[in-house]
Amino acid sequence: MERSKLLPYFSSKSCYFSESINVIQPHNLIFEGYQIIQIPLLLDITSRLVGFWLIALVLMLLIGVIINFYKIIKGVINYFFKDHINQYLLITRLKPHFKKILIQKFGYYQQLSAENKLVFEKRVQKFINMKEFIPRGGIKTITPEMKVLIAASAIQLTFGYPGVYFRHFWKIILYENDYYSRITQKYHQGEVNTRGFIILSWTNFVKGYDEHTKGRNLGLHELAHALKIENAIRNDEYNFIDELVLKSFYKLAGEEITKIRSEGATFFRFYASTNIHEFFAVVVENFFERPDEFYKYNQELFMLTTNLLKQNPRIRPSTTDD
Ligand SMILES: [Zn+2]
Numbered sequence: 001m002e003r004s005k006l007l008p009y010f011s012s013k014s015c016y017f018s019e020s021i022n023v024i025q026p027h028n029l030i031f032e033g034y035q036i037i038q039i040p041l042l043l044d045i046t047s048r049l050v051g052f053w054l055i056a057l058v059l060m061l062l063i064g065v066i067i068n069f070y071k072i073i074k075g076v077i078n079y080f081f082k083d084h085i086n087q088y089l090l091i092t093r094l095k096p097h098f099k100k101i102l103i104q105k106f107g108y109y110q111q112l113s114a115e116n117k118l119v120f121e122k123r124v125q126k127f128i129n130m131k132e133f134i135p136r137g138g139i140k141t142i143t144p145e146m147k148v149l150i151a152a153s154a155i156q157l158t159f160g161y162p163g164v165y166f167r168h169f170w171k172i173i174l175y176e177n178d179y180y181s182r183i184t185q186k187y188h189q190g191e192v193n194t195r196g197f198i199i200l201s202w203t204n205f206v207k208g209y210d211e212h213t214k215g216r217n218l219g220l221h222e223l224a225h226a227l228k229i230e231n232a233i234r235n236d237e238y239n240f241i242d243e244l245v246l247k248s249f250y251k252l253a254g255e256e257i258t259k260i261r262s263e264g265a266t267f268f269r270f271y272a273s274t275n276i277h278e279f280f281a282v283v284v285e286n287f288f289e290r291p292d293e294f295y296k297y298n299q300e301l302f303m304l305t306t307n308l309l310k311q312n313p314r315i316r317p318s319t320t321d322d
Pocket residue numbers: 221225277278281
């Protein structure tokens with residue numbers, strides 16, 4: 001058997017070949033002492049591979065721990081401080097021309113303390129920034145008044161929920177007056193659909209705030225529907241209403257709906273008995289427009305609504321600071 005020199009197949013560090021190896025042809029490798037030489041070589045390669053994967057695994061574990069740690073910390077902060085973060089990290093101030101309209105026209109805002117006014121203003125600006133307002137029908141352009149009053153109505157309803165901005169509803173469509181719906185083949189004053197639209201007729205919206213003691217308010221009514229839908233849709237604002245409070249509310253609502261259906265309109269108009277969703281929307285209208293009368297009529301239902309919306313319109317600051 002002819003001896004030949006070591007073939008340079010391996011680097012110097014890993015090479016265990018020596019002159020004692022017999023190599024005949026590259027395609028027919030037969031080594032003397034094959035067992036003795038190959039085992040340390042395989043062990044070396046294996047140990048290098050194991051080392052590589054071990055380092056990769058440790059790195060992946062470390063990255064996983066860092067990501068999870070970040071998620072855990074974020075989750076803990078959100079759980080305990082989300083409302084505070086949303087309330088106090090409002091950066092953008094309300095633009096002066098919007099603020100002027102709020103001061104002149106929005107009763108709910110006028111009754112807030114100076115501190116809450118500032119929070120309200122910033123939340124209104126944030127709502128405006130988040131939404132697309134679309135004119136339809138007789139409305140050719142969206143005015144600042146339209147934007148700020150609709151935003152104010154939304155923030156009025158969610159003032160107890162600093163993190164709720166109706167995220168699912170990103171388009172607000174505005175008609176001048178009652179509009180015809182091809183789907184229902186009826187005229188509507190407003191509607192909310194699960195595709196993310198809030199549709200309002202401007203004259204009816206304004207009327208709701210002009211006649212603010214009748215328990216009828218289109219803006220609050222439609223936004224109340226949107227609030228319930230928002231609570232049920234899995235997004236950042238999902239499930240913010242306390243389930244137990246909602247359950248108790250439904251129980252009392254059922255009793256009141258039965259009463260309206262059998263006796264006719266009670267404190268609540270007959271339309272409230274249409275179904276549980278319309279009942280909730282009508283309750284919201286009366287909660288803000290006739291809180292004292294509502295409280296006298298059904299204290300338990302009123303208090304449940306204060307828990308549900310996390311605010312009480314019967315408690316107003318004794319002095320307004322400015
Ligand atoms: Zn409705």
